[in-house]
Amino acid sequence: VSNIQDFHSGRGMNLENEINESNKFYRAGDYALIYKKPTPVQVVRVDYPERRRAKIVEAYYRTPSTTDYNGVYRGKYIDFEAKETKNKTSFPIYLIHPHQIEHLKKVKFHGGIGFFIIRFTSHNETYLVDAPLLIEKIETIKRESIPYDWFRENGHIIKEGYQPRLQYLKVVDKLYFS
Amino acid sequence: VSNIQDFHSGRGMNLENEINESNKFYRAGDYALIYKKPTPVQVVRVDYPERRRAKIVEAYYRTPSTTDYNGVYRGKYIDFEAKETKNKTSFPIYLIHPHQIEHLKKVKFHGGIGFFIIRFTSHNETYLVDAPLLIEKIETIKRESIPYDWFRENGHIIKEGYQPRLQYLKVVDKLYFS
Ligand SMILES: [Mg+2]
Ligand SMILES: [Mg+2]
Numbered sequence: 001v002s003n004i005q006d007f008h009s010g011r012g013m014n015l016e017n018e019i020n021e022s023n024k025f026y027r028a029g030d031y032a033l034i035y036k037k038p039t040p041v042q043v044v045r046v047d048y049p050e051r052r053r054a055k056i057v058e059a060y061y062r063t064p065s066t067t068d069y070n071g072v073y074r075g076k077y078i079d080f081e082a083k084e085t086k087n088k089t090s091f092p093i094y095l096i097h098p099h100q101i102e103h104l105k106k107v108k109f110h111g112g113i114g115f116f117i118i119r120f121t122s123h124n125e126t127y128l129v130d131a132p133l134l135i136e137k138i139e140t141i142k143r144e145s146i147p148y149d150w151f152r153e154n155g156h157i158i159k160e161g162y163q164p165r166l167q168y169l170k171v172v173d174k175l176y177f178s
Numbered sequence: 179v180s181n182i183q184d185f186h187s188g189r190g191m192n193l194e195n196e197i198n199e200s201n202k203f204y205r206a207g208d209y210a211l212i213y214k215k216p217t218p219v220q221v222v223r224v225d226y227p228e229r230r231r232a233k234i235v236e237a238y239y240r241t242p243s244t245t246d247y248n249g250v251y252r253g254k255y256i257d258f259e260a261k262e263t264k265n266k267t268s269f270p271i272y273l274i275h276p277h278q279i280e281h282l283k284k285v286k287f288h289g290g291i292g293f294f295i296i297r298f299t300s301h302n303e304t305y306l307v308d309a310p311l312l313i314e315k316i317e318t319i320k321r322e323s324i325p326y327d328w329f330r331e332n333g334h335i336i337k338e339g340y341q342p343r344l345q346y347l348k349v350v351d352k353l354y355f356s
Contacts, residue, residue, distance in 0.1 A: 075289025111253025
């Protein structure tokens with residue numbers, strides 16, 4: 001129940017939760033088949049306190065080699081990374097890791113659709129930005145961060161609603177299928 | 179070093195390892211961008227014995243909602259599940275879980291390429307089988323297992339080599355791109 005209340009009010013939902021909810025909606029309606037990849041965990045030791053269920057008692061988070069989300073939509077491979085910042089005037093580049101950039105370059109190379117979903121929490125705004133475009137900016141800008149205005153000009157606002165919470169596939173339609 | 183020896187001899191490599199090695203090769207050569215999805219783990223408790231590294235001290239394996247592998251190849255979304263059996267005369271259907279069938283049906287629906295890689299270890303043979311084809315067989319056969327001969331007729335032998343170990347993209351080329 002508390003989940004549903006959070007969902008209604010939007011409180012307690014961070015970007016990742018909202019994307020997960022939206023993907024669930026998109027999957028249930030057969031709009032798209034997109035999942036969050038599980039966080040990779042290196043398991044060192046497992047106990048079997050009850051016969052039926054393995055209990056992991058020592059494990060460590062590993063650095064993912066790829067991005068947060070992937071799947072298929074309208075016959076195309078979809079791959080994206082989600083980031084949020086509290087900064088008002090710019091997006092810190094360090095939030096995007098080199099392996100994520102490399103991965104999204106390869107997505108493009110192989111004919112997939114790659115993008116970022118970037119939220120400025122202080123502005124209550126979420127942008128979809130084409131991966132090659134943002135990567136080019138990252139690789140040419142002579143600063144540690146990208147101005148907020150750049151996203152207003154080059155990103156695409158994702159409308160928020162009830163279902164799905166984040167209507168990001170509408171932006172994908174406009175940007176990659178029209 | 180022992181890894182390399184295992185790799186050469188083929189000993190100590192199970193199907194999943196061989197696919198992982200093959201995908202690494204395919205990625206390194208920019209042939210395809212396909213990864214094994216991490217096993218989902220539900221983390222219950224984390225300690226911080228050293229300041230820098232989180233140690234997971236209680237966690238449980240969760241049932242994956244999808245398949246083992248996905249990615250992009252020649253502009254198409256690729257999704258597959260790998261299974262091996264020691265059985266000589268048939269493949270037990272229970273090895274394929276209902277959620278894997280449902281997922282691969284949706285892959286097809288959304289225009290992706292879905293298949294199974296099935297290894298009969300006793301025959302030293304690995305087959306690629308189109309997912310819709312095997313799923314139809316599973317849903318119509320009145321037995322708990324599918325005869326080995328069915329795979330000989332409807333599957334496609336994956337050649338094994340040094341690099342990549344399993345040349346499964348050659349079968350994908352023939353089956354889905356020609
Ligand atoms: Mg992220
Ligand atoms: Mg498997």
